[in-house]
Amino acid sequence: MQQIRAHIPFLILLSAAYLAVLLLSLPAAVFYRIDAPSLTERYLRSQDITHDVSGRTFLSDSEIHIAAGLLYAGGADPAVFNFQHTPLAKYLYGISSRISGSPYPVQFTFGLTFIALTYFLGVTIFHSRTTGTVAGLLVLTDPVFSHLLGEILLDLPQATFLLAFVLLVLHGTRFGLVHGILLGCAAASKFWTPVAVTAVLAVAYDAYRTSRFDWRNYIVTAAAAGAVLYASYFRTILESGGITPILLQAKIFKYWLHHSISALPGANVFLFLTGFSAQWWGEKAIGFSPHWSLLWPISLAGVLTAVILRLLRSGVRLLKEPPAAALIFPVLYLLSLSVQAPFVRYFLLLLPFLYAGMTALIIGIPDPLLSSGKEKQVRR
Numbered sequence: 174m175q176q177i178r179a180h181i182p183f184l185i186l187l188s189a190a191y192l193a194v195l196l197l198s199l200p201a202a203v204f205y206r207i208d209a210p211s212l213t214e215r216y217l218r219s220q221d222i223t224h225d226v227s228g229r230t231f232l233s234d235s236e237i238h239i240a241a242g243l244l245y246a247g248g249a250d251p252a253v254f255n256f257q258h259t260p261l262a263k264y265l266y267g268i269s270s271r272i273s274g275s276p277y278p279v280q281f282t283f284g285l286t287f288i289a290l291t292y293f294l295g296v297t298i299f300h301s302r303t304t305g306t307v308a309g310l311l312v313l314t315d316p317v318f319s320h321l322l323g324e325i326l327l328d329l330p331q332a333t334f335l336l337a338f339v340l341l342v343l344h345g346t347r348f349g350l351v352h353g354i355l356l357g358c359a360a361a362s363k364f365w366t367p368v369a370v371t372a373v374l375a376v377a378y379d380a381y382r383t384s385r386f387d388w389r390n391y392i393v394t395a396a397a398a399g400a401v402l403y404a405s406y407f408r409t410i411l412e413s414g415g416i417t418p419i420l421l422q423a424k425i426f427k428y429w430l431h432h433s434i435s436a437l438p439g440a441n442v443f444l445f446l447t448g449f450s451a452q453w454w455g456e457k458a459i460g461f462s463p464h465w466s467l468l469w470p471i472s473l474a475g476v477l478t479a480v481i482l483r484l485l486r487s488g489v490r491l492l493k494e495p496p497a498a499a500l501i502f503p504v505l506y507l508l509s510l511s512v513q514a515p516f517v518r519y520f521l522l523l524l525p526f527l528y529a530g531m532t533a534l535i536i537g538i539p540d541p542l543l544s545s546g547k548e549k550q551v552r553r
Contacts (some may be wrong), residue, residue, distance in 0.1 A: 204210040216240030235325040242267025252409040262330040263359035291525040299533040308529035316464040327363035334359035349388040353397025360478040361405035450515035
């Protein structure tokens, strides 16, 4: 109980800062109210509808996700409308819109959860409440996080589930049902390639850390994830049969190959480091993202340098330590994004690890990369 109480002041601080950001920076999202009939009618004439319609309209991604969620919540088949991404987050947006008149309560809940998980990353992996708090504040004030809070995009829900999953893995818990449910929710929230990458990296780390391939628990995790993803298509199962959701994933993967692969390998790495990218549509002009932050390359350079220096000193055994693994993860994840079209919102999952690692190194925790959770007590 005393340990729980020790976290309360830090969590209250982060929650108050979160509320201030919402009210001061995103009042339009806080007070948004949906015109459901109008949005649904415009969606049915939008670019997301593949057959010919009269009076074609063009909607933003946020509007498409809200409208699709409204249709799902009303009983529509997610295999028919906005099939490109899996339906769980859109279901939540639709249910929230029907109950409260806005999808943003769902987005704000995911945002607060993401900040709380960032705090506990600092506490459980870097053993410092200060690290967790500073990292949480850095994520909260990061331009891409604010951007995703103010839009109804699927990256925030998926990143929240994945952050919780990675935190469990780094904490040393055995793979099992909970891991699978988190992976399944992530895969059911947005197209699942980031989930597959994260799962592969997590299994590789767990197998290396424990010096054994725990295939039984990995199978349980994969089965639970698949079951959650499959269940998110319950309406499709009722409408078209049990095999349809499985076949649909092949269709989604084909769509991803045609619409999300970058013609320039490494475009996302270049975007992360510089803020510049070439548009993959239209005239493919070079543009600078207003949601980029100079802290991204600075934090990446700092933690990567620290890991390399300690690897040279301690050897690869260092990678068994959770703090080192937590800093290697965003590097490998960023490299996995090299084949995709460049968008800054893909980087959200990297930020808690980079900011927590950079903070731990700056505030002078002795050898944070060499200290296991069993050897260190949580510090202020």
